[in-house]
Amino acid sequence: MRYSAFQIVRQALRGHQGWPRAWGEATAKPRYDAIVIGAGGHGLATAYYLGRNHGVRNVAILEKGWLGGGNTGRNTTIIRSNYLQDPSAAIYEKSRSLYETLSQELNYNIMFSPRGVMMLAQTEHEVRGYRRTAHANALQEVQTEFITPERVKELCPIIETRGPRYPVLGALWQARGGTARHDAVAWGYARGCAEMGMDVIQQCEVTGIRSANGKVKGVTTTKGEIDCDKLAIVVAGHSGVLAEMAGFRLPIESLALQALVSEPIKPCMDVVVMANTVHGYMSQSDKGEMVIGGGADGYNNYTQRGSFHHIEETVRALIETFPMISRLKMLRMWGGIVDMTGDRSPIISKTPMENVFINCGWGTGGFKAIPGSGWATAEMVAKGAPGALAAEFGLDRFREGRFIDESVAAGVAH
Amino acid sequence: MLILTCPYCGVAADETELAPGGEAHLTRAGVESSDEDFEAYLFQRKNPKGVHFERWRHANGCGKWFHAARCTVTNEVFGTYPAQTLEPPKEILDEIVARRPGWTLETGP
Numbered sequence: 001m002r003y004s005a006f007q008i009v010r011q012a013l014r015g016h017q018g019w020p021r022a023w024g025e026a027t028a029k030p031r032y033d034a035i036v037i038g039a040g041g042h043g044l045a046t047a048y049y050l051g052r053n054h055g056v057r058n059v060a061i062l063e064k065g066w067l068g069g070g071n072t073g074r075n076t077t078i079i080r081s082n083y084l085q086d087p088s089a090a091i092y093e094k095s096r097s098l099y100e101t102l103s104q105e106l107n108y109n110i111m112f113s114p115r116g117v118m119m120l121a122q123t124e125h126e127v128r129g130y131r132r133t134a135h136a137n138a139l140q141e142v143q144t145e146f147i148t149p150e151r152v153k154e155l156c157p158i159i160e161t162r163g164p165r166y167p168v169l170g171a172l173w174q175a176r177g178g179t180a181r182h183d184a185v186a187w188g189y190a191r192g193c194a195e196m197g198m199d200v201i202q203q204c205e206v207t208g209i210r211s212a213n214g215k216v217k218g219v220t221t222t223k224g225e226i227d228c229d230k231l232a233i234v235v236a237g238h239s240g241v242l243a244e245m246a247g248f249r250l251p252i253e254s255l256a257l258q259a260l261v262s263e264p265i266k267p268c269m270d271v272v273v274m275a276n277t278v279h280g281y282m283s284q285s286d287k288g289e290m291v292i293g294g295g296a297d298g299y300n301n302y303t304q305r306g307s308f309h310h311i312e313e314t315v316r317a318l319i320e321t322f323p324m325i326s327r328l329k330m331l332r333m334w335g336g337i338v339d340m341t342g343d344r345s346p347i348i349s350k351t352p353m354e355n356v357f358i359n360c361g362w363g364t365g366g367f368k369a370i371p372g373s374g375w376a377t378a379e380m381v382a383k384g385a386p387g388a389l390a391a392e393f394g395l396d397r398f399r400e401g402r403f404i405d406e407s408v409a410a411g412v413a414h
Numbered sequence: 415m416l417i418l419t420c421p422y423c424g425v426a427a428d429e430t431e432l433a434p435g436g437e438a439h440l441t442r443a444g445v446e447s448s449d450e451d452f453e454a455y456l457f458q459r460k461n462p463k464g465v466h467f468e469r470w471r472h473a474n475g476c477g478k479w480f481h482a483a484r485c486t487v488t489n490e491v492f493g494t495y496p497a498q499t500l501e502p503p504k505e506i507l508d509e510i511v512a513r514r515p516g517w518t519l520e521t522g523p
Contacts, residue, residue: 238463240459240460240461240462240463241463249454249458249459249460250458250459250461251453251457251458251459252459252461253436253437253459253461254461254463254486298433298434299416299434299436299468299484300436300437300459300461300466300468300486301486301487301489302463302486302487303486303487303488303489307415307416307429308415309415309429309430342456342457398453398456398457399449399450399453
């Protein structure tokens with residue numbers, strides 16, 4: 001069913017009894033043209049663009065937990081594309097531009113809010129770094145600018161720009177960045193996939209990957225064996241576990257990254273503010289909660305919890321930048337498992353096993369990349385080789401020393 | 415909070431007192447090695463979901479590097495041991511097997 005104002009009126013008159021399920025309960029068929037492991041944003045977007053752009057519709061998306069229950073449901077929903085290096089700027093800008101029309105594309109309101117993203121420069125080094133990024137962005141045709149502390153105060157009056165430890169010396173401002181409703185992105189893509197006849201199979205954990213002569217044959221799951229011609233592994237934090245099943249290793253370490261939200265308050269800031277020096281970032285949700293992102297753990301773990309002292313450090317620093325939040329009570333805190341690569345850039349690549357593709361390594365900043373990442377991965381899966389967007393993000397870049405070294409992907413603030 | 419006992423000074427240290435140093439027992443690949451070995455040494459990591467051997471430094475304490483065996487899912491610590499070794503000592507391995515029956519040490523790269 002296509003959602004519209006007419007449907008809302010029609011269904012209201014029928015007592016809301018006629019709404020169909022957004023996506024059905026699927027049971028696995030014995031064979032698919034392509035299987036995507038992981039029904040988070042990236043996996044669902046990959047499947048969606050496989051069907052929409054490349055006509056591959058005999059697809060299953062397997063999810064060990066529930067749809068969008070991993071990092072897609074645990075991030076701080078920031079969307080921006082102000083990266084330094086050309087390959088990153090290209091894929092993140094593609095992603096941001098897809099977000100702009102995603103609600104119309106999916107016929108599902110993802111509540112994209114291009115409210116503007118500001119990255120504070122609180123040391124002289126950051127000032128130089130962000131000026132350089134703004135120049136690079138100008139060449140990449142990504143709209144950003146370096147703004148003065150006065151302009152920062154104008155855009156976000158609750159910032160204390162003259163704090164003793166972390167004065168605000170300027171900021172990198174991307175007016176077209178913003179936020180979106182993270183769950184809705186997953187739900188919208190899942191609905192789009194289901195409408196194309198794809199199977200979204202939840203509670204179905206992949207326990208093994210079967211192959212013959214170095215070529216993938218299918219997967220073994222908790223719901224039985226499923227054959228496939230092509231396999232895309234899109235599982236973020238657990239990429240290493242899946243790679244081991246396929247017999248290769250990744251340049252990835254998994255860490256817990258934390259976030260927290262406060263009690264809801266009246267509207268007080270209508271931009272996203274990131275402060276990378278102090279490892280904190282904050283925005284206000286439509287419900288009025290202050291959404292705060294914190295630091296990542298320094299050591300490998302899969303705890304989905306994280307260390308308490310990171311929360312303390314983040315909040316301590318943010319209170320100096322935003323004195324008015326000091327009396328706020330925090331409602332919830334949580335952690336997600338992020339997959340970090342050595343150069344803090346993602347991996348969209350073929351793998352040593354034929355017809356197995358991997359999309360991982362988005363680290364602390366995957367949400368903003370969902371549409372672009374799905375777009376690029378779908379192209380790679382459909383054509384068997386990465387296209388222009390994904391070409392630079394291959395696994396071989398580590399062997400060849402072709403890093404995509406991201407200064408603004410500082411490994412924390414995304 | 416994660417607490418590790420420093421095998422040198424014996425202090426039970428909070429993680430705020432320690433600096434993590436990544437996977438332990440990596441074999442260093444030198445200039446004579448192949449591209450594959452050098453890549454493996456520099457970038458590829460075990461990243462296990464379960465028992466992990468890792469390096470730590472008692473940064474805000476005695477300053478020395480040491481090794482720890484920890485479960486990456488529960489943060490349970492199986493033991494710590496000095497850095498002057500190429501592989502985990504037997505008592506640490508025994509402790510892991512006692513708490514994780516059926517676990518075996520993965521050898522090779």
